[in-house]
Amino acid sequence: MEVEELKVKKQIKKYDNEKKALISILQDIQEEYNYLPPEALKIVSKSLDIPLIDIFGVATFYRAFTLEPRGKHLITVCLGTACHVRGGPKILEEFERKLNIEAGETSKDGQFSLETVACLGCCAIGPVVVVDSDYYAQTTIRKVSSILKKHIKKD
Ligand code: FES
Structure with missing residues (x-):
């Protein structure tokens, strides 16, 4: 743009x-x-x-600002200790595999950027994934597809 x-x-x-x-x-x-x-x-x-x-x-x-073009949706996967032990890294891998990117990158179609965070302050409901302002609690690898679909559908 x-x-x-x-x-x-x-x-x-x-x-x-x-x-x-x-x-x-x-x-x-x-x-x-x-x-x-x-x-x-x-x-x-x-x-x-x-x-x-x-x-x-x-x-x-400020973390909220970015100097790099971002995708339409920002996915943040928590890798803080509590989320890490409950499978955060596996969830991140699944997003990376599905989007064909690594953390810190944006998908080729410009739909999603993928980031990680050290803790979102809601460890009890981990592993936590945030897409834009929507929080997903107790995320599993199996939920990754539906999370992506939900946000594509919202457009
Ligand atoms: S470690 Fe993930 S919310 Fe705290």
Whole structure:
């Protein structure tokens, strides 16, 4: 998706070009493009008069932001200790096999990005998988297909 300067400027204007709104502006841009395109960050830098390096600093500090194009859906497999002992790595392998990618990558059709996390804070219901904002508790290898199908269907 190409970055439209006017569109980005409009998103910035929504916050009256306030420097303190940087995180909200970045969230809006990420929602629009599914990641933070460098061209958009340059526009933000100019408009808010914040050095580009500082914007990259914020963008890389928060896990919610990504500088790489992401798939339409983000799958996060928990590999924290509690989820690990209950089969987290096997579940991750199954997602990798089904999507033909490794953790940290995006499927060729741009549908799914796959990531891991160290703990989601809900260890009692592990192994946990999160797709976008949907939590899947006590996940098993057998549930992987239906999880993927459910999210393709939602589109
Ligand atoms: S270890 Fe997976 S939620 Fe805590």
